[in-house]
Amino acid sequence: MATFNLKINGKPRTVDVDPATPMLWVLRDHLDLPGTKYGCGIAQCGACTIHLEGNAVRSCQLPVSAVGKSPITTIEGLSEKAEHPVQKAWLEHDVAQCGYCQAGQIMTAAALLKRNPNPSDEEIEAQMSGNICRCGTYVKIKEAVKSAAKK
Secondary structure, three states: OEEEEEEOOOEEEEEOOOOEEHHHHHHHOOOOOOOOOOOOOOOOOOOOEEEOOEEEHHHHEEEEOOOOOOOEEEEEEHOOOOOHHHHHHHHOOOOOOOOOOOHHHHHHHHHHHHHOOOOOHHHHHHHHHHOOOOOOOOHHHHHHHHHHHHH
């Protein structure tokens, strides 16, 4: 076990865990932040996406020891009252069906729009292609990202 001082959603947090523990489990099991979901465990589905220094990363393959002093944002920290433009667009376009992948989808879209506030359809598709939606709401996802880009 080791002690890690992390900055999660703008707040300092301390955890005592094995250095190899993936951030997904640190967030869910040790910090009571269950919004980040477990999907595949091999960084292929995107359900576990968080922001590390503003970049979308898969938390299931990110060991806590690799985080250092880099700030992390989870779906809970994206906006206190779900007022982020991407979250609003998700509701406007009725994107979610089962909802399981949506936290990862939203985090990926938010990182894209922060980096590129006016992405083309091709850029949206390329960025979002790493996130799997078993319900197949890809058309609505792209519409919501385009809508959020206008706000």
